[in-house]
Amino acid sequence: MTDAKQTLEEQPEETQESQAGSTGAPVQHGAPVGGSLDASSPEEEAAEVEGDLDELMKMAAERDKYLGLAQRTQADFENYRKRVARDAAAARERGVGSLVKELLPALDNLDRALEAAAQDDPLLQGVRLVRSELSAALARAGIESFSPAGETFDPEVHEAVATAPQGPAGAPSGTVVEVYQPGYRMGASIIRPARVLVAA
Numbered sequence: 205m206t207d208a209k210q211t212l213e214e215q216p217e218e219t220q221e222s223q224a225g226s227t228g229a230p231v232q233h234g235a236p237v238g239g240s241l242d243a244s245s246p247e248e249e250a251a252e253v254e255g256d257l258d259e260l261m262k263m264a265a266e267r268d269k270y271l272g273l274a275q276r277t278q279a280d281f282e283n284y285r286k287r288v289a290r291d292a293a294a295a296r297e298r299g300v301g302s303l304v305k306e307l308l309p310a311l312d313n314l315d316r317a318l319e320a321a322a323q324d325d326p327l328l329q330g331v332r333l334v335r336s337e338l339s340a341a342l343a344r345a346g347i348e349s350f351s352p353a354g355e356t357f358d359p360e361v362h363e364a365v366a367t368a369p370q371g372p373a374g375a376p377s378g379t380v381v382e383v384y385q386p387g388y389r390m391g392a393s394i395i396r397p398a399r400v401l402v403a404a
Contacts, residue, residue, distance in 0.1 A: 300345050301395050304388060308396055311338055312385060342388075349386045352398050354379065361387060363397040367404040375403040 314335045321328045339349075352362060357378050368374075368381050375381055380400045387398030 297390060297393065300347070301390060301393065304342065304345070304347050304390070304395050307338070307342075308388060311335070311342075314338070346390050347388055347395065348390075349388050350398060351383045351386045352380050352400060353383050356380070357400065357402045361389070361394055361397055362402075363399045364402045365399050367402050370403050377403055379403045 314331060317331055318328070318335065321331065342348075350361075352358075354375075357364060357380055362380065365384055370377055379402070380398075381403050382401040383398055384401065385396075385399040388395045
């Protein structure tokens with residue numbers, strides 16, 4: 205018994221501390237005091253915030269650049285779409301005008317046939333029907349005829365074939381006295397001017 209007691213007393217203090225630690229109470233070595241070891245100084249935080257602000261400014265400038273590019277592209281596309289629509293409408297108008305110019309002589313011949321035909325001619329009704337259908341087709345295409353009898357002569361829309369002497373009770377000078385051929389127009393465009401007789 206005396207030998208065992210002596211053996212315990214002779215053990216170094218480190219061994220006794222390790223045995224005490226294994227029996228229950230945890231031993232903490234070098235715990236830091238006062239919080240985290242990598243705490244930043246105010247100058248470092250300010251520099252970090254400034255860097256973040258610079259990055260945000262760069263991103264905003266890049267966003268504005270791409271937004272401006274998108275807006276310009278959209279405006280260019282709208283202008284292109286309008287230009288294509290205008291060109292298509294102009295091409296259609298030119299095509300219709302060219303076709304009408306080819307048809308007008310046939311229409312004039314129908315008018316002459318109606319004027320020269322006898323009223324009891326059995327073909328008269330058929331010619332009138334053809335003339336009416338052709339006029340309706342031109343109207344659907346936006347073509348209208350005009351007969352400027354009694355109007356003042358306008359060289360933009362009338363073609364003077366001859367002049368008539370002005371009598372004492374005649375029409376004023378420059379007035380359309382008679383229409384030889386009606387004119388045709390599509391909107392503001394004159395396809396064929398009216399051929400007229402003008403008072404001198």
